Amino acid sequence: xxxxxYRRPALRLAPSPTPDSxxxxxxxxxxxxxxxxxxxxxxxxxxxxxACWRCRSTDVGPEKVSGRATVAAFTVDRQPWIPGFDPxxxxxxxxxxxxxxxxxxxxxxxIVPEQMCVGLEVEVFFEDWTxxxxxxxxxxxxxxxxxxx
Amino acid sequence: xxxxxxxxxxxIDDVDGIASYPGAVAGAPGFSxxxxxxxxxxxxxxxxxYLSSVETAGQIGPVIEACMAVTLGLANHxxxxxxxxxxxxxxxxxxxxxxxxxxxxxxxPQMEWTAPFGALSxxxxxxxxxxxxxxxxxxxxxxLSWIALTARRNAGLNPDAVYRDPLTMDDYLSARMISEPLxxxxxxxxxxxATAVVVSRRDAAGGLPRHPLTVEAVGPGMxxxxxWDQRFDLTTMAAHDSAAxxxxxxxxxxxxxxxxxxxxxxxxxxxxxxxxxxFCDHGRVGDFIDGGERIALDGELPLNTGGGQLSGxxxxxxxxxxxxxxQLWGEGGDRQVARIPELVAVGVGGGPVAGSMLVSSx
Numbered sequence: 001x002x003x004x005x006y007r008r009p010a011l012r013l014a015p016s017p018t019p020d021s022x023x024x025x026x027x028x029x030x031x032x033x034x035x036x037x038x039x040x041x042x043x044x045x046x047x048x049x050x051a052c053w054r055c056r057s058t059d060v061g062p063e064k065v066s067g068r069a070t071v072a073a074f075t076v077d078r079q080p081w082i083p084g085f086d087p088x089x090x091x092x093x094x095x096x097x098x099x100x101x102x103x104x105x106x107x108x109x110x111i112v113p114e115q116m117c118v119g120l121e122v123e124v125f126f127e128d129w130t131x132x133x134x135x136x137x138x139x140x141x142x143x144x145x146x147x148x149x
Numbered sequence: 150x151x152x153x154x155x156x157x158x159x160x161i162d163d164v165d166g167i168a169s170y171p172g173a174v175a176g177a178p179g180f181s182x183x184x185x186x187x188x189x190x191x192x193x194x195x196x197x198x199y200l201s202s203v204e205t206a207g208q209i210g211p212v213i214e215a216c217m218a219v220t221l222g223l224a225n226h227x228x229x230x231x232x233x234x235x236x237x238x239x240x241x242x243x244x245x246x247x248x249x250x251x252x253x254x255x256x257x258p259q260m261e262w263t264a265p266f267g268a269l270s271x272x273x274x275x276x277x278x279x280x281x282x283x284x285x286x287x288x289x290x291x292x293l294s295w296i297a298l299t300a301r302r303n304a305g306l307n308p309d310a311v312y313r314d315p316l317t318m319d320d321y322l323s324a325r326m327i328s329e330p331l332x333x334x335x336x337x338x339x340x341x342x343a344t345a346v347v348v349s350r351r352d353a354a355g356g357l358p359r360h361p362l363t364v365e366a367v368g369p370g371m372x373x374x375x376x377w378d379q380r381f382d383l384t385t386m387a388a389h390d391s392a393a394x395x396x397x398x399x400x401x402x403x404x405x406x407x408x409x410x411x412x413x414x415x416x417x418x419x420x421x422x423x424x425x426x427x428f429c430d431h432g433r434v435g436d437f438i439d440g441g442e443r444i445a446l447d448g449e450l451p452l453n454t455g456g457g458q459l460s461g462x463x464x465x466x467x468x469x470x471x472x473x474x475x476q477l478w479g480e481g482g483d484r485q486v487a488r489i490p491e492l493v494a495v496g497v498g499g500g501p502v503a504g505s506m507l508v509s510s511x
Binding site (some may be wrong): 012013014015016017018021046047053072073074075076077078079081082085087089091092093101102103105106108113117118140142 | 262
Protein backbone atom coordinates (compact mmCIF):
# COMPACT_ATOMS: atom_id res chain seq x y z
CA UNK A 1 0.00 0.00 0.00
CA UNK A 2 2.91 2.33 0.38
CA UNK A 3 3.94 1.91 -3.22
CA UNK A 4 3.53 5.09 -5.20
CA UNK A 5 0.38 3.64 -6.73
CA TYR A 6 -2.53 2.79 -4.47
CA ARG A 7 -3.75 -0.79 -4.45
CA ARG A 8 -6.91 -1.92 -2.75
CA PRO A 9 -6.09 -4.33 0.11
CA ALA A 10 -7.45 -7.87 0.10
CA LEU A 11 -9.23 -7.21 3.37
CA ARG A 12 -10.28 -4.25 5.43
CA LEU A 13 -11.91 -4.46 8.87
CA ALA A 14 -15.06 -2.59 7.95
CA PRO A 15 -17.04 -0.87 10.69
CA SER A 16 -20.62 -1.64 11.71
CA PRO A 17 -21.95 1.91 11.80
CA THR A 18 -24.03 3.29 14.63
CA PRO A 19 -26.89 5.72 13.97
CA ASP A 20 -24.48 8.57 14.73
CA SER A 21 -21.66 7.29 12.53
CA UNK A 22 -23.69 6.00 9.58
CA UNK A 23 -23.45 9.26 7.59
CA UNK A 24 -19.66 9.24 7.94
CA UNK A 25 -19.34 5.69 6.67
CA UNK A 26 -21.93 5.92 3.89
CA UNK A 27 -21.49 9.47 2.55
CA UNK A 28 -18.97 8.08 0.13
CA UNK A 29 -21.82 6.46 -1.82
CA UNK A 30 -22.35 9.88 -3.34
CA UNK A 31 -18.69 10.85 -3.14
CA UNK A 32 -19.23 13.03 -0.08
CA UNK A 33 -17.27 13.23 3.17
CA UNK A 34 -19.93 13.99 5.79
CA UNK A 35 -18.82 15.51 9.09
CA UNK A 36 -21.11 16.51 11.94
CA UNK A 37 -21.68 20.24 12.25
CA UNK A 38 -23.34 22.25 14.98
CA UNK A 39 -26.08 24.47 13.58
CA UNK A 40 -25.97 26.70 16.67
CA UNK A 41 -22.28 27.67 16.71
CA UNK A 42 -21.37 26.61 13.18
CA UNK A 43 -18.40 24.44 14.14
CA UNK A 44 -17.71 20.96 12.81
CA UNK A 45 -16.80 18.18 15.22
CA UNK A 46 -15.71 14.54 15.19
CA UNK A 47 -16.43 11.82 16.11
CA UNK A 48 -20.14 12.37 15.48
CA UNK A 49 -22.47 12.46 18.47
CA UNK A 50 -25.74 13.80 19.80
CA ALA A 51 -24.42 17.17 21.01
CA CYS A 52 -21.86 19.80 20.09
CA TRP A 53 -19.02 19.52 22.59
CA ARG A 54 -18.28 23.23 22.28
CA CYS A 55 -21.68 24.87 22.86
CA ARG A 56 -23.72 21.81 23.97
CA SER A 57 -26.41 22.40 21.37
CA THR A 58 -28.20 19.29 20.19
CA ASP A 59 -29.03 20.94 16.88
CA VAL A 60 -26.35 18.99 15.04
CA GLY A 61 -26.12 16.87 11.92
CA PRO A 62 -23.92 15.64 9.10
CA GLU A 63 -22.79 18.08 6.44
CA LYS A 64 -20.66 17.75 3.35
CA VAL A 65 -17.12 19.10 3.54
CA SER A 66 -14.61 19.63 0.76
CA GLY A 67 -12.63 16.47 1.48
CA ARG A 68 -9.39 18.42 1.62
CA ALA A 69 -7.21 17.99 4.68
CA THR A 70 -3.71 18.42 6.06
CA VAL A 71 -1.53 15.73 7.66
CA ALA A 72 -1.03 16.46 11.39
CA ALA A 73 0.84 13.27 12.33
CA PHE A 74 1.52 9.87 10.81
CA THR A 75 3.11 6.48 11.30
CA VAL A 76 4.34 3.83 8.92
CA ASP A 77 3.06 0.54 10.28
CA ARG A 78 5.53 -2.31 9.75
CA GLN A 79 3.86 -4.91 11.95
CA PRO A 80 1.34 -7.31 10.39
CA TRP A 81 -1.88 -7.23 12.39
CA ILE A 82 -4.55 -8.30 9.91
CA PRO A 83 -4.11 -11.08 7.34
CA GLY A 84 -4.91 -9.48 3.99
CA PHE A 85 -4.07 -5.98 5.13
CA ASP A 86 -0.36 -6.14 4.70
CA PRO A 87 2.32 -3.76 5.93
CA UNK A 88 3.86 -1.41 5.32
CA UNK A 89 1.01 1.06 5.33
CA UNK A 90 0.65 4.67 6.45
CA UNK A 91 -1.77 5.58 9.22
CA UNK A 92 -2.25 9.31 9.61
CA UNK A 93 -4.17 11.89 11.57
CA UNK A 94 -5.45 14.49 9.14
CA UNK A 95 -7.14 17.81 9.87
CA UNK A 96 -9.96 18.92 7.58
CA UNK A 97 -9.46 22.34 6.03
CA UNK A 98 -12.87 23.59 7.20
CA UNK A 99 -12.04 23.03 10.90
CA UNK A 100 -8.44 22.20 11.74
CA UNK A 101 -9.31 20.72 15.13
CA UNK A 102 -11.51 18.12 13.43
CA UNK A 103 -9.14 15.23 12.94
CA UNK A 104 -9.66 11.90 11.20
CA UNK A 105 -7.54 8.80 11.55
CA UNK A 106 -7.12 7.39 8.05
CA UNK A 107 -4.69 5.87 5.60
CA UNK A 108 -2.70 8.09 3.28
CA UNK A 109 -1.95 6.23 0.06
CA UNK A 110 -0.37 6.98 -3.32
CA ILE A 111 2.82 8.12 -1.63
CA VAL A 112 6.06 6.50 -0.48
CA PRO A 113 6.80 6.81 3.25
CA GLU A 114 9.89 8.94 2.62
CA GLN A 115 7.71 11.68 1.18
CA MET A 116 5.25 11.80 4.07
CA CYS A 117 5.45 14.92 6.20
CA VAL A 118 3.45 16.98 8.66
CA GLY A 119 1.59 19.64 6.69
CA LEU A 120 1.15 17.53 3.55
CA GLU A 121 -2.06 18.47 1.74
CA VAL A 122 -4.31 15.53 0.97
CA GLU A 123 -7.77 14.85 -0.45
CA VAL A 124 -10.36 12.21 0.21
CA PHE A 125 -11.46 9.26 -1.88
CA PHE A 126 -13.48 6.21 -0.87
CA GLU A 127 -13.10 2.45 -0.76
CA ASP A 128 -16.37 0.51 -0.95
CA TRP A 129 -16.72 -2.56 1.29
CA THR A 130 -19.46 -5.02 2.08
CA UNK A 131 -19.17 -7.37 5.03
CA UNK A 132 -18.64 -11.03 4.03
CA UNK A 133 -21.70 -11.99 6.04
CA UNK A 134 -23.86 -9.06 5.12
CA UNK A 135 -25.90 -7.55 2.36
CA UNK A 136 -26.46 -4.05 1.09
CA UNK A 137 -27.12 -2.69 4.59
CA UNK A 138 -23.58 -3.63 5.63
CA UNK A 139 -22.06 -1.59 2.81
CA UNK A 140 -19.69 1.19 3.83
CA UNK A 141 -17.45 3.66 2.03
CA UNK A 142 -14.16 4.05 3.88
CA UNK A 143 -12.65 7.54 3.50
CA UNK A 144 -8.96 7.39 2.55
CA UNK A 145 -6.66 10.21 1.58
CA UNK A 146 -4.00 10.80 -1.07
CA UNK A 147 -1.80 13.76 -1.87
CA UNK A 148 -3.59 16.65 -3.51
CA UNK A 149 -2.38 16.89 -7.12
CA UNK B 150 -3.26 -9.68 47.13
CA UNK B 151 -3.00 -11.95 50.14
CA UNK B 152 0.74 -11.26 50.22
CA UNK B 153 0.13 -7.51 50.28
CA UNK B 154 -2.32 -7.86 53.16
CA UNK B 155 0.09 -10.05 55.13
CA UNK B 156 2.98 -7.72 54.34
CA UNK B 157 0.99 -4.85 55.85
CA UNK B 158 0.60 -6.88 59.03
CA UNK B 159 -3.15 -7.20 58.57
CA UNK B 160 -5.51 -10.14 58.79
CA ILE B 161 -7.77 -10.59 55.82
CA ASP B 162 -10.79 -9.64 57.91
CA ASP B 163 -9.14 -6.30 58.74
CA VAL B 164 -9.46 -5.36 55.10
CA ASP B 165 -12.82 -3.70 54.63
CA GLY B 166 -12.36 -2.30 51.15
CA ILE B 167 -11.28 -3.62 47.75
CA ALA B 168 -10.75 -1.83 44.46
CA SER B 169 -9.34 -2.59 41.04
CA TYR B 170 -8.86 -1.40 37.49
CA PRO B 171 -10.50 -1.91 35.03
CA GLY B 172 -13.20 -4.34 36.19
CA ALA B 173 -14.85 -6.74 33.79
CA VAL B 174 -14.55 -4.88 30.51
CA ALA B 175 -14.10 -5.88 26.89
CA GLY B 176 -10.51 -5.94 25.76
CA ALA B 177 -7.70 -8.10 24.54
CA PRO B 178 -7.54 -11.57 26.08
CA GLY B 179 -6.22 -11.39 29.62
CA PHE B 180 -6.48 -7.59 29.74
CA SER B 181 -9.20 -7.29 32.35
CA UNK B 182 -7.71 -9.77 34.78
CA UNK B 183 -9.70 -10.84 37.79
CA UNK B 184 -12.70 -8.64 38.55
CA UNK B 185 -13.59 -7.42 42.02
CA UNK B 186 -16.64 -9.67 41.93
CA UNK B 187 -14.51 -12.71 41.10
CA UNK B 188 -11.97 -11.97 43.82
CA UNK B 189 -14.63 -11.25 46.46
CA UNK B 190 -16.38 -14.47 45.56
CA UNK B 191 -13.23 -16.57 45.50
CA UNK B 192 -11.91 -15.30 48.83
CA UNK B 193 -15.20 -14.73 50.63
CA UNK B 194 -14.38 -11.10 51.37
CA UNK B 195 -16.82 -9.21 53.55
CA UNK B 196 -15.51 -5.76 52.66
CA UNK B 197 -18.11 -3.02 52.82
CA UNK B 198 -16.51 -0.67 50.29
CA TYR B 199 -15.70 -2.00 46.82
CA LEU B 200 -15.15 -0.53 43.40
CA SER B 201 -13.76 -1.20 40.00
CA SER B 202 -13.52 1.38 37.31
CA VAL B 203 -12.03 1.98 33.91
CA GLU B 204 -13.44 5.48 33.50
CA THR B 205 -11.11 6.94 36.10
CA ALA B 206 -7.70 8.54 36.47
CA GLY B 207 -5.76 5.82 34.74
CA GLN B 208 -4.76 2.49 36.17
CA ILE B 209 -4.07 4.05 39.56
CA GLY B 210 -7.45 5.78 39.63
CA PRO B 211 -8.80 3.13 42.04
CA VAL B 212 -5.90 3.93 44.40
CA ILE B 213 -7.04 7.55 44.42
CA GLU B 214 -10.59 6.40 45.07
CA ALA B 215 -9.33 4.17 47.89
CA CYS B 216 -7.72 7.25 49.47
CA MET B 217 -11.09 8.95 49.29
CA ALA B 218 -12.85 5.94 50.81
CA VAL B 219 -10.58 5.74 53.85
CA THR B 220 -10.69 9.52 54.28
CA LEU B 221 -14.49 9.44 54.28
CA GLY B 222 -14.49 6.62 56.79
CA LEU B 223 -16.05 4.16 54.39
CA ALA B 224 -13.16 1.77 55.03
CA ASN B 225 -10.06 1.49 57.20
CA HIS B 226 -7.91 -0.64 54.92
CA UNK B 227 -8.48 -1.00 51.19
CA UNK B 228 -6.57 -3.50 49.08
CA UNK B 229 -6.15 -2.23 45.53
CA UNK B 230 -4.96 -4.61 42.86
CA UNK B 231 -4.43 -4.99 39.14
CA UNK B 232 -4.03 -8.41 37.55
CA UNK B 233 -3.25 -9.40 33.96
CA UNK B 234 -2.59 -12.58 32.05
CA UNK B 235 -2.00 -11.10 28.62
CA UNK B 236 1.04 -13.29 28.09
CA UNK B 237 -0.83 -16.58 28.05
CA UNK B 238 -4.51 -15.69 27.67
CA UNK B 239 -4.83 -16.48 23.99
CA UNK B 240 -3.07 -19.82 24.40
CA UNK B 241 -5.34 -20.66 27.32
CA UNK B 242 -8.30 -19.90 25.09
CA UNK B 243 -7.16 -22.46 22.54
CA UNK B 244 -4.20 -21.17 20.63
CA UNK B 245 -3.03 -18.19 18.69
CA UNK B 246 -0.92 -15.33 19.82
CA UNK B 247 -1.54 -12.93 22.65
CA UNK B 248 -1.68 -10.10 20.13
CA UNK B 249 -5.00 -11.33 18.69
CA UNK B 250 -7.34 -8.49 19.57
CA UNK B 251 -10.78 -9.81 18.81
CA UNK B 252 -12.66 -12.35 16.80
CA UNK B 253 -16.06 -12.52 15.19
CA UNK B 254 -17.58 -10.58 12.36
CA UNK B 255 -18.17 -7.18 13.92
CA UNK B 256 -15.75 -4.52 15.01
CA UNK B 257 -16.23 -3.52 18.63
CA PRO B 258 -17.47 0.10 18.81
CA GLN B 259 -14.29 1.37 20.44
CA MET B 260 -12.34 0.21 17.36
CA GLU B 261 -14.65 1.87 14.84
CA TRP B 262 -12.42 4.86 14.14
CA THR B 263 -9.10 3.03 14.01
CA ALA B 264 -9.38 -0.62 12.94
CA PRO B 265 -10.70 0.12 9.41
CA PHE B 266 -7.33 1.77 8.75
CA GLY B 267 -5.22 -1.03 10.19
CA ALA B 268 -4.56 1.01 13.33
CA LEU B 269 -5.36 -1.89 15.60
CA SER B 270 -2.73 -1.37 18.24
CA UNK B 271 -2.02 1.36 20.74
CA UNK B 272 1.41 1.25 19.08
CA UNK B 273 -0.21 2.88 16.06
CA UNK B 274 -2.23 5.39 18.06
CA UNK B 275 0.81 6.51 20.03
CA UNK B 276 3.32 6.38 17.20
CA UNK B 277 1.51 9.32 15.66
CA UNK B 278 1.90 11.80 18.54
CA UNK B 279 5.45 10.50 18.96
CA UNK B 280 6.14 11.32 15.31
CA UNK B 281 4.62 14.76 15.72
CA UNK B 282 6.66 15.45 18.87
CA UNK B 283 9.85 14.38 17.13
CA UNK B 284 8.89 16.57 14.18
CA UNK B 285 8.16 19.63 16.29
CA UNK B 286 10.87 19.37 18.94
CA UNK B 287 13.67 17.35 17.41
CA UNK B 288 13.53 14.39 19.80
CA UNK B 289 15.70 11.70 18.18
CA UNK B 290 15.47 7.92 18.28
CA UNK B 291 18.88 7.87 19.94
CA UNK B 292 17.53 10.06 22.72
CA LEU B 293 14.31 8.06 23.03
CA SER B 294 16.33 4.86 23.30
CA TRP B 295 17.50 5.91 26.77
CA ILE B 296 14.05 5.16 28.16
CA ALA B 297 14.34 1.56 26.94
CA LEU B 298 18.05 1.17 27.73
CA THR B 299 17.57 2.50 31.27
CA ALA B 300 14.64 0.18 31.86
CA ARG B 301 16.63 -2.81 30.66
CA ARG B 302 19.66 -1.97 32.76
CA ASN B 303 17.44 -1.73 35.85
CA ALA B 304 15.57 -4.91 34.93
CA GLY B 305 18.89 -6.74 34.91
CA LEU B 306 19.00 -6.09 38.66
CA ASN B 307 15.40 -7.17 39.26
CA PRO B 308 14.94 -10.95 39.63
CA ASP B 309 11.22 -10.60 38.80
CA ALA B 310 11.79 -8.82 35.47
CA VAL B 311 10.90 -10.52 32.17
CA TYR B 312 13.82 -9.24 30.05
CA ARG B 313 17.12 -9.07 31.93
CA ASP B 314 19.78 -9.51 29.25
CA PRO B 315 21.78 -6.38 28.40
CA LEU B 316 20.41 -4.14 25.65
CA THR B 317 22.68 -1.81 23.70
CA MET B 318 22.02 1.29 21.66
CA ASP B 319 22.94 -0.73 18.55
CA ASP B 320 20.40 -3.41 19.49
CA TYR B 321 17.78 -0.70 19.84
CA LEU B 322 18.57 1.13 16.61
CA SER B 323 18.67 -2.08 14.57
CA ALA B 324 15.50 -3.58 16.05
CA ARG B 325 12.58 -4.10 13.73
CA MET B 326 10.07 -1.31 13.48
CA ILE B 327 6.56 -1.90 14.78
CA SER B 328 4.94 1.42 13.90
CA GLU B 329 7.43 4.14 13.03
CA PRO B 330 8.99 5.78 14.95
CA LEU B 331 8.35 3.07 17.57
CA UNK B 332 10.47 -0.07 17.33
CA UNK B 333 10.17 -3.36 19.17
CA UNK B 334 11.99 -2.06 22.23
CA UNK B 335 9.69 0.96 22.51
CA UNK B 336 6.81 -1.42 23.29
CA UNK B 337 6.21 -3.07 26.65
CA UNK B 338 6.24 -6.84 27.13
CA UNK B 339 3.07 -8.75 28.06
CA UNK B 340 3.24 -10.78 31.24
CA UNK B 341 1.06 -12.69 33.64
CA UNK B 342 1.11 -11.02 37.00
CA ALA B 343 -0.65 -9.11 39.71
CA THR B 344 0.17 -6.11 41.85
CA ALA B 345 -1.56 -5.17 45.09
CA VAL B 346 -1.17 -2.30 47.52
CA VAL B 347 -2.96 -1.60 50.80
CA VAL B 348 -4.34 1.90 51.33
CA SER B 349 -5.07 2.65 54.99
CA ARG B 350 -6.27 5.67 56.90
CA ARG B 351 -3.33 6.90 58.94
CA ASP B 352 -5.05 6.49 62.30
CA ALA B 353 -5.92 2.92 61.37
CA ALA B 354 -2.29 2.10 60.51
CA GLY B 355 -0.92 2.70 64.01
CA GLY B 356 0.83 -0.30 65.51
CA LEU B 357 1.33 -2.04 62.18
CA PRO B 358 4.83 -3.38 61.52
CA ARG B 359 5.61 -1.23 58.50
CA HIS B 360 6.47 2.44 58.46
CA PRO B 361 3.46 3.82 56.61
CA LEU B 362 4.10 5.76 53.41
CA THR B 363 2.17 8.94 52.81
CA VAL B 364 0.15 9.87 49.75
CA GLU B 365 1.13 13.53 49.52
CA ALA B 366 -1.03 14.43 46.52
CA VAL B 367 -3.03 12.80 43.76
CA GLY B 368 -3.59 13.88 40.20
CA PRO B 369 -6.77 13.04 38.38
CA GLY B 370 -7.27 15.27 35.38
CA MET B 371 -8.84 15.26 31.94
CA UNK B 372 -9.40 18.76 30.64
CA UNK B 373 -10.41 17.74 27.13
CA UNK B 374 -12.52 15.10 25.44
CA UNK B 375 -11.18 11.61 26.21
CA UNK B 376 -9.91 10.69 22.75
CA TRP B 377 -6.62 9.49 21.29
CA ASP B 378 -6.66 11.90 18.37
CA GLN B 379 -8.77 15.03 19.00
CA ARG B 380 -6.72 16.67 21.75
CA PHE B 381 -6.06 20.32 20.90
CA ASP B 382 -2.28 19.95 21.20
CA LEU B 383 -1.16 16.62 19.77
CA THR B 384 2.18 16.92 21.59
CA THR B 385 0.55 16.77 25.03
CA MET B 386 -1.68 14.16 26.64
CA ALA B 387 -4.04 13.76 29.59
CA ALA B 388 -0.83 13.24 31.60
CA HIS B 389 -0.35 17.01 31.43
CA ASP B 390 -3.82 17.57 32.91
CA SER B 391 -3.20 15.00 35.62
CA ALA B 392 0.10 16.63 36.56
CA ALA B 393 -1.51 20.07 36.68
CA UNK B 394 -4.01 18.79 39.24
CA UNK B 395 -1.27 17.05 41.21
CA UNK B 396 0.86 20.16 41.69
CA UNK B 397 -2.17 22.29 42.58
CA UNK B 398 -2.76 19.99 45.54
CA UNK B 399 0.62 20.41 47.24
CA UNK B 400 3.37 22.85 48.12
CA UNK B 401 5.92 20.27 46.95
CA UNK B 402 7.64 21.07 43.65
CA UNK B 403 9.24 18.89 40.95
CA UNK B 404 12.68 19.73 42.36
CA UNK B 405 11.68 18.03 45.63
CA UNK B 406 11.13 14.68 43.88
CA UNK B 407 13.87 12.06 44.39
CA UNK B 408 12.70 9.43 41.91
CA UNK B 409 10.16 8.92 39.12
CA UNK B 410 8.13 5.83 38.26
CA UNK B 411 6.53 6.75 34.96
CA UNK B 412 4.36 4.63 32.71
CA UNK B 413 6.16 3.08 29.77
CA UNK B 414 3.59 1.02 27.95
CA UNK B 415 5.49 2.73 25.14
CA UNK B 416 8.73 4.59 25.71
CA UNK B 417 7.20 7.76 24.37
CA UNK B 418 4.66 7.81 27.20
CA UNK B 419 7.51 8.19 29.69
CA UNK B 420 8.63 11.18 27.64
CA UNK B 421 5.15 12.65 28.05
CA UNK B 422 5.15 12.10 31.83
CA UNK B 423 8.64 13.57 32.29
CA UNK B 424 7.59 16.87 30.82
CA UNK B 425 3.99 16.76 32.10
CA UNK B 426 5.24 16.48 35.68
CA UNK B 427 7.55 19.43 35.15
CA PHE B 428 10.93 17.69 35.31
CA CYS B 429 11.79 19.58 32.12
CA ASP B 430 10.13 22.10 29.85
CA HIS B 431 7.64 21.17 27.15
CA GLY B 432 9.50 19.81 24.15
CA ARG B 433 12.84 19.46 25.95
CA VAL B 434 12.73 15.83 27.08
CA GLY B 435 15.28 14.78 24.45
CA ASP B 436 18.04 16.77 26.12
CA PHE B 437 16.88 15.67 29.57
CA ILE B 438 17.23 11.93 28.88
CA ASP B 439 20.14 12.07 26.43
CA GLY B 440 22.98 9.85 27.55
CA GLY B 441 20.89 8.36 30.34
CA GLU B 442 22.98 9.70 33.24
CA ARG B 443 20.25 11.86 34.72
CA ILE B 444 17.70 9.00 34.88
CA ALA B 445 20.11 6.24 35.96
CA LEU B 446 19.97 4.60 39.39
CA ASP B 447 22.71 6.97 40.55
CA GLY B 448 21.37 9.97 38.62
CA GLU B 449 19.49 13.00 39.86
CA LEU B 450 16.12 11.46 38.95
CA PRO B 451 16.28 7.65 38.91
CA LEU B 452 13.58 6.39 36.54
CA ASN B 453 11.63 3.11 36.41
CA THR B 454 14.04 1.39 38.75
CA GLY B 455 12.40 -2.03 38.47
CA GLY B 456 12.67 -2.14 34.67
CA GLY B 457 9.26 -0.64 34.00
CA GLN B 458 6.89 -2.42 31.69
CA LEU B 459 9.35 -2.29 28.80
CA SER B 460 11.62 -4.86 30.42
CA GLY B 461 10.06 -5.72 33.77
CA UNK B 462 6.68 -6.69 32.34
CA UNK B 463 3.35 -5.12 31.57
CA UNK B 464 1.70 -5.14 34.98
CA UNK B 465 -0.35 -2.28 33.58
CA UNK B 466 0.17 0.66 35.82
CA UNK B 467 0.10 -0.47 39.42
CA UNK B 468 3.61 -1.91 39.13
CA UNK B 469 4.97 1.64 39.16
CA UNK B 470 3.35 2.39 42.50
CA UNK B 471 4.63 -0.92 43.89
CA UNK B 472 8.17 -0.11 42.81
CA UNK B 473 7.87 3.35 44.39
CA UNK B 474 6.95 1.72 47.71
CA UNK B 475 9.80 -0.81 47.44
CA GLN B 476 12.32 1.97 46.89
CA LEU B 477 10.88 4.21 49.64
CA TRP B 478 11.24 1.29 52.06
CA GLY B 479 14.78 0.63 50.84
CA GLU B 480 13.94 -2.94 49.88
CA GLY B 481 15.01 -2.86 46.23
CA GLY B 482 17.89 -5.30 46.66
CA ASP B 483 20.42 -5.00 43.84
CA ARG B 484 18.39 -2.27 42.19
CA GLN B 485 17.90 -0.20 45.34
CA VAL B 486 18.98 3.38 44.80
CA ALA B 487 21.84 4.14 47.19
CA ARG B 488 20.35 7.41 48.33
CA ILE B 489 17.02 6.02 49.52
CA PRO B 490 14.30 8.31 48.16
CA GLU B 491 11.93 10.20 50.42
CA LEU B 492 9.58 11.44 47.70
CA VAL B 493 8.61 9.54 44.55
CA ALA B 494 6.44 10.72 41.66
CA VAL B 495 4.25 8.09 40.01
CA GLY B 496 2.57 8.78 36.67
CA VAL B 497 0.45 6.15 35.00
CA GLY B 498 -1.33 5.88 31.67
CA GLY B 499 -1.11 7.20 28.13
CA GLY B 500 -3.23 9.08 25.62
CA PRO B 501 -6.54 9.90 27.32
CA VAL B 502 -5.69 7.63 30.27
CA ALA B 503 -3.78 9.33 33.09
CA GLY B 504 -3.38 9.46 36.84
CA SER B 505 -0.51 10.53 39.06
CA MET B 506 0.54 10.50 42.68
CA LEU B 507 3.26 11.74 45.02
CA VAL B 508 4.27 9.22 47.68
CA SER B 509 6.66 9.96 50.53
CA SER B 510 8.21 8.19 53.49
CA UNK B 511 7.89 11.29 55.63
